[in-house]
Amino acid sequence: MTIAEKILAAHASKSKVKPGEFINVKVDLVMAHDLTAGIAVDQFNKIGINKVFDPKKVVFVMDHFVPNKDVVEAEQVKSLREFAKKHHLLFFEAGDAGIEHVILPEKGLVLPGDLVVGADSHTCTYGALGAFSTGMGSTDIAVAMATGEIWMKVPPTIKFVYHGNLKRWVGGKDLILYTIGQIGVDGALYSTMEFTGEVIDKLSMDSRFTMANMAIEAGAKAGIFKVDQKTLEYVKKRAKRPYKIYETDETEEYSQIMEYDVSNIEPQIAFPHSPENTKPVSQVGDIKIDQVVIGSCTNGRLDDLRDAAMILDKKKIHKEVRCIVIPGSQEVYLNALKEGLIERFIKAGAIVSTPTCGPCVGGHMGVLASDEKCISTTNRNFIGRMGSPKAEIYLANPAVAAASAITGKITDPEEV
Amino acid sequence: MIKGRVHKYGANIDTDGIIPARYANLSDPYELGKHCMENIDVNFSKRVKLGDIIMATTNFGCGSSREIAPISIKGAGISCVIAKSFARIFFRNAINIGLPLIESKDAVDNTDNGNELEIDLSSGKIKNLTKDKIFTAIPYPDFVRELISAGGLIEYTRKRLKIGGK
Numbered sequence A: 001m002t003i004a005e006k007i008l009a010a011h012a013s014k015s016k017v018k019p020g021e022f023i024n025v026k027v028d029l030v031m032a033h034d035l036t037a038g039i040a041v042d043q044f045n046k047i048g049i050n051k052v053f054d055p056k057k058v059v060f061v062m063d064h065f066v067p068n069k070d071v072v073e074a075e076q077v078k079s080l081r082e083f084a085k086k087h088h089l090l091f092f093e094a095g096d097a098g099i100e101h102v103i104l105p106e107k108g109l110v111l112p113g114d115l116v117v118g119a120d121s122h123t124c125t126y127g128a129l130g131a132f133s134t135g136m137g138s139t140d141i142a143v144a145m146a147t148g149e150i151w152m153k154v155p156p157t158i159k160f161v162y163h164g165n166l167k168r169w170v171g172g173k174d175l176i177l178y179t180i181g182q183i184g185v186d187g188a189l190y191s192t193m194e195f196t197g198e199v200i201d202k203l204s205m206d207s208r209f210t211m212a213n214m215a216i217e218a219g220a221k222a223g224i225f226k227v228d229q230k231t232l233e234y235v236k237k238r239a240k241r242p243y244k245i246y247e248t249d250e251t252e253e254y255s256q257i258m259e260y261d262v263s264n265i266e267p268q269i270a271f272p273h274s275p276e277n278t279k280p281v282s283q284v285g286d287i288k289i290d291q292v293v294i295g296s297c298t299n300g301r302l303d304d305l306r307d308a309a310m311i312l313d314k315k316k317i318h319k320e321v322r323c324i325v326i327p328g329s330q331e332v333y334l335n336a337l338k339e340g341l342i343e344r345f346i347k348a349g350a351i352v353s354t355p356t357c358g359p360c361v362g363g364h365m366g367v368l369a370s371d372e373k374c375i376s377t378t379n380r381n382f383i384g385r386m387g388s389p390k391a392e393i394y395l396a397n398p399a400v401a402a403a404s405a406i407t408g409k410i411t412d413p414e415e416v
Numbered sequence B: 001m002i003k004g005r006v007h008k009y010g011a012n013i014d015t016d017g018i019i020p021a022r023y024a025n026l027s028d029p030y031e032l033g034k035h036c037m038e039n040i041d042v043n044f045s046k047r048v049k050l051g052d053i054i055m056a057t058t059n060f061g062c063g064s065s066r067e068i069a070p071i072s073i074k075g076a077g078i079s080c081v082i083a084k085s086f087a088r089i090f091f092r093n094a095i096n097i098g099l100p101l102i103e104s105k106d107a108v109d110n111t112d113n114g115n116e117l118e119i120d121l122s123s124g125k126i127k128n129l130t131k132d133k134i135f136t137a138i139p140y141p142d143f144v145r146e147l148i149s150a151g152g153l154i155e156y157t158r159k160r161l162k163i164g165g166k
């Protein structure tokens, strides 16, 4: 079996599972956020059970429109806060929080071998830790909150192997954009993407989170990495309970194997309005931009801010560009502050926001007007995603975003 | 029996296209329905008549896990969505909230925008009344059938937990 199948089998109390099989699995963590927990609570109440299966395994994170952007959101968060209090759930907002997919691993709430479901499509991010995690809707999450179990169809696993040595300024974001450019936004539909190869072995944890995060953008149910020394270093200082490491059997046959030599790939840019419209940065032409966003559950971690700060150091942001930097969590924010990154951002003329999803989902903190162009380190450039349906979003890594902020047009970091 | 006109779209219709996140704090299906598809088809909700059908090619509903996507489609008055393939979270969500989804490559390849269809959900027969053609839907897996006949995931769970009637 593959890592993913082994985790599913273990959580279904079976010795073996096969792709296509319908199983019922026990979950280690159930998550919902400020925009999805409301419906989950309503549906939970309809089930007619008066407590959640295990309050230590249900977590609500207020991150999309927080600090509350308007009265409707404030009321919503208030009622979720009350529900969480009544049921003694884990509840994160304000000073102890950040974007769900950044803070859950940081706080040691997700560990290798776990099975996690969340009412958010980017729940697949935790695959970077060797966990099986996937997004669902609020009703599924309500049932998982009530019973600690949920049905799943075992996905086939596609193996992605990356060979070679990455160029400078090419990282996890470029690998995943490149891959989606190759296979398309439904190239891994219903499957698990297992990321392997010597390039992956050398990749930082932050870059692995970026890749697993965007597995959903290829239609996948999950993205997964095997646990290695880097994973253990990340996990050891955070884990407060035991965890289990699974590995794909040597003899395992995958539904597909995709191999890429990535030695020559450049930073990748996804053009509007789909993450599959990728081009190498040298081929984008002259694209003037109005706004830059550096942050999100895809690229709001410390390595991402370090890359951006390295580019922006002692430089000035173009006077017609708004550059918004959003650390993914309070922990990232504090570390960035200690390392002097925040000072560099402000001196360069960037805006630094408290952790939030904000503009990634067109919520607040940098919503786009019609005909504006934005280069963003987020994960989706769908029509209307960041505001006006007449705006254009280009996806890129943090170094490209920072370089573009300086010149006012999409720019290769090597050129600044 | 479903009868309605087809509103046809292409591939990869995403959840931001179906309902933008700025409406995520609305809960009334009818209110959500007024904003359905507005990012990609401004007059959609005004054009739709009760019972109409959305048709698309591949990967319909990709993107976010927002359950307001199928809710807004239902709220707009749409009776079912026919596509060649669906994104997986959207598929679960639609089944859970009772929006019928039909997978049929034939029906999609042989139906034009504005055609009138008649659909029998129990047999999976799709009749194109405009073109006088009949297609068959790919049947749901047994487990999904069980979910639907139980009245959705919440009712299914209540039965499993042996919680009595409403």
Ligand code: SF4
Binding pocket: A064, A099, A100, A101, A120, A122, A296, A297, A298, A356, A357, A360, A361, A378, A379
């Ligand atoms: S940062 Fe963007 S993609 Fe990530 S959870 Fe928030 S809204 Fe979703």
